[in-house]
Structures are given as C-alpha cells and as structure tokens.
Amino acid sequence: MLTLKQIQENTEAVIAGLKIKNFDAEPYIKQILAKDEDRRNTQKEQDDLLSQINVISKQVGQLFKEGKTDEANEMKKKSAELGEKQKALGTKLDAIATELNDILVRLPNLPYKLVKPGKGAEDNEIVKLVDDTIPNLPADAKPHWELAKDYNLIDFELGVKITGAGFPVYKGMGAKLQRALISFFLDENTKAGFLEIEPPLMVNEASGYGTGQLPDKEGQMYHVGIDNLYLIPTAEVPVTNLYRDVIVSSKDLPIKNTAYSACFRREAGSYGKDVRGLNRLHQFDKVEIVCIEHPSRSYETLDKMVAHVESLVKKLGLPYRILRLCGGDMSFTSAMTYDFEVYSAAQKRWLEVSSVSNFETFQSNRLKLRFRDEETKKTQLAHTLNGSSLALPRIVAALLENNQTPEGIKVPECLQQFMGCSMLTK
RNA sequence: GGAGAGAUGGCAGAGCGGUUGAAUGCGGCGGUCUUGAAAACCGUUGACCUGAAAGGGUUCGGGGGUUCGAAUCCCUCUCUCUCCGCCA
Numbered sequence: 001m002l003t004l005k006q007i008q009e010n011t012e013a014v015i016a017g018l019k020i021k022n023f024d025a026e027p028y029i030k031q032i033l034a035k036d037e038d039r040r041n042t043q044k045e046q047d048d049l050l051s052q053i054n055v056i057s058k059q060v061g062q063l064f065k066e067g068k069t070d071e072a073n074e075m076k077k078k079s080a081e082l083g084e085k086q087k088a089l090g091t092k093l094d095a096i097a098t099e100l101n102d103i104l105v106r107l108p109n110l111p112y113k114l115v116k117p118g119k120g121a122e123d124n125e126i127v128k129l130v131d132d133t134i135p136n137l138p139a140d141a142k143p144h145w146e147l148a149k150d151y152n153l154i155d156f157e158l159g160v161k162i163t164g165a166g167f168p169v170y171k172g173m174g175a176k177l178q179r180a181l182i183s184f185f186l187d188e189n190t191k192a193g194f195l196e197i198e199p200p201l202m203v204n205e206a207s208g209y210g211t212g213q214l215p216d217k218e219g220q221m222y223h224v225g226i227d228n229l230y231l232i233p234t235a236e237v238p239v240t241n242l243y244r245d246v247i248v249s250s251k252d253l254p255i256k257n258t259a260y261s262a263c264f265r266r267e268a269g270s271y272g273k274d275v276r277g278l279n280r281l282h283q284f285d286k287v288e289i290v291c292i293e294h295p296s297r298s299y300e301t302l303d304k305m306v307a308h309v310e311s312l313v314k315k316l317g318l319p320y321r322i323l324r325l326c327g328g329d330m331s332f333t334s335a336m337t338y339d340f341e342v343y344s345a346a347q348k349r350w351l352e353v354s355s356v357s358n359f360e361t362f363q364s365n366r367l368k369l370r371f372r373d374e375e376t377k378k379t380q381l382a383h384t385l386n387g388s389s390l391a392l393p394r395i396v397a398a399l400l401e402n403n404q405t406p407e408g409i410k411v412p413e414c415l416q417q418f419m420g421c422s423m424l425t426k
Numbered sequence: 427g428g429a430g431a432g433a434u435g436g437c438a439g440a441g442c443g444g445u446u447g448a449a450u451g452c453g454g455c456g457g458u459c460u461u462g463a464a465a466a467c468c469g470u471u472g473a474c475c476u477g478a479a480a481g482g483g484u485u486c487g488g489g490g491g492u493u494c495g496a497a498u499c500c501c502u503c504u505c506u507c508u509c510c511g512c513c514a
Contacts, residue, residue, distance in 0.1 A: 043476065047483040054483090057495040061444040076494040083494075247436090247473085368474095377455095379473080 001104050003365050003381070007032055017110040020117045020327035028103050035100040042096060046089040053082050105215070109362040111327050112299070112336040118326025124339070128322040130314075134343055135402050141346045144397040145277030147404060148174065151424055156277070166267070166275075166282035173424055177399075178285055180418030181392050182260050185287040185312060189389060192308050194258035194289055199238035201262060202229040207241040210367045212333045222264050231264035235288040236386045243292060244367045248382065250374055254301055255292040258389070260285070278393035279351065285392040291385040292369065295360070298383035299336075302358045306338050309354050309389050315414040318398050319343040321350065335360045338387075342394065346401035351394040356387030 007014050007029060018025040056079040063072035116125060148154035153174025159167040170178050190196050208214035208230050213221060222231035232238055239259050248255065263286050267275075278284075289308070293301045306322065313320045325337040340354035361381040364370070370379040403410040408425040416422050 040476065043483080047476070050484085051482055053494075058444075060494050064444085072494085079494040 001362060001365055002107050002110065003361060004032070004036055004104075006110070008036070014110060018108060020111045020115060021108050021330060022117075022119070022328050023108055025107060028107060032100060032103055035096055035103070039093065039096045039100060042089060042093045046086055046093060049082050049086040049089065053079050053086065056082070108332045109335050109359065111330065112358065112360075114324065115330065115336055116324075116326050117328070119328045120326075121329050123326040124323040124329055125326065126321055127324050127338070128310075130321070131319045131343065133317055133402075134319040135345050137345050137401075137404070141401070141404060143277065143346045144344070144400040147400045147409065148277070151400075151409065151426055153177065153400075153424070154278070164282070166280070168278070168281065173419070173421075176419060177396060177415075177424075178392060180415045181390075181395060182285060182287060183418050184415055185389055186258060186260055188312055188315075189258035189287065189289060189308075192256075194256040197235075197239055197242070197257050197259040199232075199235055199242075199259050199261060201232055201238075201264075203232055203237055203241065204229060207237055207244070210241045210244045211237050211363055212366065213237060216332065220266050222266055232261060233265050234263050234286060234388075235259040235261035236290060239288065239290045240363060240367065240384060240386065243369045243384075246369055247379055248292065248369070248371045250294065250371045253292065253294045253371060253382070254297070257290045258287060259290075260287045263391075278397045281393055287389050287392075289387050289389045292364075293383045293385060294371070295380070295383050298358050298360065298385060302336065302338075302356065302385055305356050305385060305387050305389075309340055309356055309387055312389055313340060313342060313353070315412070316395065316399065317412050318395070318402065319345075331357070333357075333359050333362050335362065340390070342398040344394070344398045344401050346404075347397075351398060353394045353398075354388040354390050356385070358383065358385045360384075 002014065011029060011033070015025050015029055056075050060072050060075050060079070063069075063075065116123070118124065142150070145154075145156065148156075151174075152172060153170065155169045155171055156165075158169040159165075162169070186196055202224065205214065205228060208221070213230075213233060217233075221233055223229075224231070238261075239257050242257075243255070262283055264283050265281075267280060267282060289305060291301050291305065310320075310322065320340055320342045323339045323341065325334075325339060330337050334357040337355055337357040339352055340356070341350035341352050343349075344351050360383050363384045364381045367384075369382050369384065371382045372378070373380050399412065400409055403412070408423040411419050411422050411424060413422075
C-alpha cells in the first residue's frame with residue numbers, strides 16, 4: 001500500500017498518477033488526510049493522559065514507601081479516572097486506525113513516470129519485437145494439445161479424472177521436459193547471481209496480506225480451511241515474505257532470490273476458448289525471480305531482470321516481444337511492468353510467459369521490509385521487484401507448436417543436456 | 427494426538443508488581459594506542475508513533491484481563507524444545 005507520507009507530501013501527484021491507472025482517488029485521498037489528522041490529534045490526547053498516569057503512578061509508589069497512605073489513595077482515585085478516559089480514547093484510536101487502513105489498502109500503487117495511460121491490453125506499448133524465429137508451419141500444423149496427445153506427453157483427461165480440469169498429467173518425455181525447463185531456468189538464474197530457494201507451497205494468512213493477495217484476491221487462492229493455509233499462486237508470495245518484518249543491511253542490496261514452485265490458481269470465472277490445453281491451468285510450474293533493492297537503483301535492477309528473462313527466451317529460440325504495460329492493464333500492486341510474450345505459431349497468437357515488475361515500496365510498506373540508510377542511519381522502506389523466469393506451460397505450448405517437424409519435435413539446444421535427446425518422436 | 431518446559435534487544439542471557447527500555451557477555455559503530463593490523467582500553471549501539479525541537483507515548487511472541495502502576499500476576503492463541511505415539 002501507499003505510505004501516508006507519499007499521500008501527504010504529494011497529494012496532487014498521487015491523484016494524477018492514479019488517474020493513469022483509471023482510478024479516481026480524490027474522494028479517498030480526502031478521507032485519508034482527514035482520518036489521519038483525526039488519528040494524530042486523538043493520539044496526542046491519549047499520549048498526554050498516559051503521560052499524566054505514568055507520573056501519578058510513580059508518585060503513588062513513592063508515597064506508599066513514605067507511608068503516606070491517605071495521599072496515595074487520593075492519587076490512585078485520580079489516576080483511575082484518567083485511566084477511564086484514556087481507555088475510551090484508545091478504543092476511538094483503534095477504530096480510526098482501522099478505518100484509515102481500510103481505505104489505504106484499497107488504493108492501487110502509483111505508476112512510474114514511464115507508464116502511459118491506457119484502457120487495457122490493446123494500449124500496451126511494444127518495446128521490443130523479435131519475430132524472425134517465427135517458423136513457417138504447414139497448414140496442417142497442430143496446436144499443442146493435439147501434439148501433446150500424439151506424442152504422449154501430457155494427458156489432460158487423466159488429470160480431469162483424478163483431480164479436475166486444469167490439472168494436467170505430464171508423462172514420459174512430457175514430464176522430463178518439465179524437469180528440464182525447471183533445471184535450465186534455475187541453473188541460468190543461479191549463474192546470474194540469484195540464490196536458489198525452495199519455499200513452502202502453502203502460506204499463512206499473514207503472508208497472503210504481506211504480498212497483497214489478501215484481502216482483494218481471496219477467491220483466487222485455494223484455501224485449506226482446517227489449518228487456515230493458502231496454496232501459493234506464485235513463489236513470489238513465500239519468497240518475498242521471507243523478508244517480512246526484516247531490516248536488511250544496505251550493503252546486502254540487491255538481494256536476489258530465485259525459486260521453482262508449483263503454482264495454484266483457482267482462476268474463478270475464467271473458462272472458454274482461451275483456456276484450452278496449457279493456456280490456462282489451475283496448477284502449473286514456474287520459476288520466479290525476486291529482488292530487493294535500494295530505491296535509487298530499483299529501475300536499473302528492473303532493466304537487468306528484463307534483460308535476464310530475455311536471455312532465457314532467446315536461448316529457447318522462441319519468437320518473443322516485450323511489452324510495457326499501460327496504466328489500465330497493470331496490476332494493483334505494480335509501479336511498472338514488462339510482459340514477455342512468446343509466439344505460438346499453430347494457435348497464431350502471443351502467449352504471456354513472464355511479467356516483470358517493480359513494486360517500489362508498495363509491498364515493503366505492508367511487509368515492513370526495510371534497510372538502514374548508511375548516511376542518515378535511519379530505516380527506510382526497500383523496493384521489491386519480481387518476475388517469472390519463466391512460467392512453464394505456455395513455453396511448452398510454444399516449443400511444441402513452433403518446433404514441430406514431420407520427423408518429430410525439435411528440442412532446443414539449451415535443453416538437450418537435460419532431455420538426453422535432440423528430438424521428441426512418437 | 428498425549429504429558430511437561432519455555433518464548434526478553436542483531437545474538438546469547440539476567441530480571442519475576444514500582445527510576446527496567448531492560449543487567450551482563452558477544453556482535454556492530456566511533457575513538458585511543460600502532461607504520462598498518464590484531465590485542466587491550468574508552469565511548470556508543472533496538473524498533474515504532476507523535477512533534478520544528480525539547481519532549482511525550484508505545485513496544486519484553488500475539489490478543490485480552492487484574493492493578494494507581496505489568497517484562498513480571500491471570501486467561502487465551504501461536505510458536506519452540508523434551509518425552510511418548512505416528513511416520514517419508
């Protein structure tokens with residue numbers, strides 16, 4: 001969430017910024033400023049009372065020691081009265097703080113200066129296009145769900161039987177391809193200086209709030225009611241929460257983590273033509289990168305992360321494009337996002353395979369993730385960034401479709417050492 | 427799942443109703459000494475809210491209670507450890 005300081009010091013800029021995200025913040029901002037003023041005044045009042053009570057209490061102790069019982073009892077009475085008032089103020093303060101917080105968490109993150117306004121996906125800006133590897137497939141080229149069946153790589157029906165739609169079963173070389181991609185991505189990431197993490201696949205409520213999935217995306221996550229745990233929708237959640245309530249040393253920045261995890265998404269309300277095969281699933285594999293960076297360098301780091309993800313897509317030999325999302329298509333929490341899409345030649349469409357974002361202090365404010373500034377010696381919120389590197393299903397879809405030949409499906413060179421072959425055959 | 431013990435600052439570890447925000451040690455930072463370093467010695471060192479500042483307030487796992495006053499007493503939740511059970 002945005003910090004009160006941001007809102008107080010740059011009120012107009014915040015309102016203007018959120019307009020780019022098509023969010024009319026003005027009425028909320030007014031409420032926030034009013035509530036905050038109320039909060040400060042109430043707290044001052046309460047603090048003064050507490051201060052008086054503290055002074056009296058010390059005197060009571062002293063008077064008892066001196067044997068002045070009558071005087072002490074007199075003071076006790078006075079303090080008890082103040083205590084009543086103080087308690088009432090405390091209750092009021094809690095209520096105000098809750099109201100303030102409820103409004104604050106509903107405000108999306110401010111977009112970065114490079115983000116342009118726009119309504120949705122159609123207004124995203126293509127910053128790079130590499131389409132010279134789009135293959136010339138024959139007219140009878142098959143989509144990946146058919147190839148997966150022909151080559152016995154993925155069984156969607158079996159998944160439906162044992163679990164439900166959106167839970168594919170990978171078999172034989174299909175399963176091995178998953179493992180190959182995960183290994184390849186993790187190896188490349190660790191080579192680039194990311195520390196590998198294997199996180200839990202379930203998180204508690206506090207973690208859900210920390211990265212912002214709760215409360216707004218409650219229905220999107222699988223919930224294990226008996227233990228009140230959530231299946232992670234992305235490794236971003238457990239990995240970023242490693243740093244919840246942590247003050248890191250500024251010399252440790254940037255912190256670079258990578259993690260493979262299965263990801264679980266209920267995707268409530270989405271069905272139909274766009275979700276065939278691997279295009280959208282309830283469970284899928286993904287390798288994630290997470291960075292924690294000094295505010296002055298976070299956009300440099302974002303660029304480096306984008307360059308890194310690009311190197312992966314390049315090595316896989318897939319046609320790709322990089323988009324800078326417009327205000328209307330960006331997520332609630334992001335300040336700037338680059339999406340990677342690969343071209344799926346048989347479906348003749350671009351598929352999103354990665355989303356790399358800078359959240360600035362939006363997550364760290366909730367997480368209380370700070371670092372100590374070397375100069376001022378004060379704690380300051382760090383910037384958090386993350387991206388997929390990469391999500392597997394659509395990569396698999398594109399690889400199968402783009403690399404199909406009459407002889408079989410070609411395995412990209414970078415995966416051959418993991419697959420033990422250069423061609424998938426029937 | 428059953429029985430018991432515990433949770434205090436970056437870490438270790440005292441305190442068990444009244445100048446205790448918290449002894450002591452380690453670590454960190456600054457200094458003296460040294461050509462430099464180590465050692466030794468001296469000083470300093472939690473976080474948060476509020477305030478221009480001085481100051482005030484909160485915080486000893488979380489929440490609630492008793493009291494004029496709680497790290498200290500009571501209730502509750504969470505977590506950790508030991509033993510038993512179960513088990514990859």
